[in-house]
Amino acid sequence: MKRLLVVAFLFSLVLVSVGFAGNLGLFISDKNIYAYGEQEVYTYSGTPLNAGLGFFYTDDDGNSWLLNPYLVATDLYQQKPLNLGVGFQAILGEVEPHNVGYDIFALGFLFTGSFDFTKTASKWPVYFESRLFYAPDILSFADGESILSLDIGAYYNVTTTASVGLCFKIMDVNIDKPDTSWDESALMVGAKIRF
Template identity: 30%
Template sequence: MNYSRIPLFVLSLAAVPAFAADVDLSLTNESVKGQVNFFDNRSEIQVGTGYTYHEGSRHLLNVDFHAQGRTALGNLPATAGIGVKALGWDDDNDYDGGALGLGGFGTVNLPNVPGLSLHGALHYAPSILSFGDSEDMTSVELRASYRVIRNAEVFAGYRYLNTDLEDVKGDINLDEGVLAGIKIFF
């Protein structure tokens, strides 16, 4: 590790509140993910970027772009988004690739339990939108969140990120498992 970059890393983390709407940190049994979203749920667009380190020296980088808006699911207030998730990954086992997944997300607030919300996201990339060793990509995330204080929430859920390998029979789960994390709003 290059220790001369640590001050630059710390400085960039300190600057996140000036440019971000929220920061999301989550853990599974085999991975850690950080996600920064640049607009809040009142904006008409959402742009975010994230990095995941998976045990075994697998690195995943994502950039998300969605049109979003407030809506309702029955009588429940909700936020929905439709767009793309660009994902690139590198594995020390000589595999790497990426994809441009089409899909969206939805968050439903439960007014009967103030602070509780349910979130789901689904993105899929067929082979035409995949490159490198990826033949396709499926990304699913489900979570339940509870707003502990005005600017922070805790969540638990499940993450599944899978790709078929181009020249090999079979697929690999780039990241999968039960997750827990925190989200901080700025």
């Protein structure tokens, strides 16, 4: 039943995201699924903001799922290969270390970076992305104490609007019980579409 709910949620996320998203991504491995949608939000100051929603599910050590809405300011309007961003992200969901469920809710800081070779003299259709999220103890609620997440990806542009690649995701969730934490690392393959 839980798998059916997860598939229904992912399908709903993709359908809703197509209506408003500037980017869609879906990455899978043998025990993990990560999907996200992202849209550029226009501001009067001219600073590009990206609002997004991601969903991560794993059945590696129990059924764990995390939902992560975020808002990040970037310098995408600059035609340069290196692009950095900073913003905020929330994480909510349930993790199950050793098949014991713990509710997670945290607010934290998000740092992003990308390097696009298509904007260099070589014009290679390859780019790299990274995202670092950290929620300290004071901003972690429910059963969580602190959360650290790192995503690193390498992508090949198949067309100007679609790319395929690998994403390596590391998550470390400290639980407020003695000697309890939830750690997950996954190498996933997937695709991204830009609108």
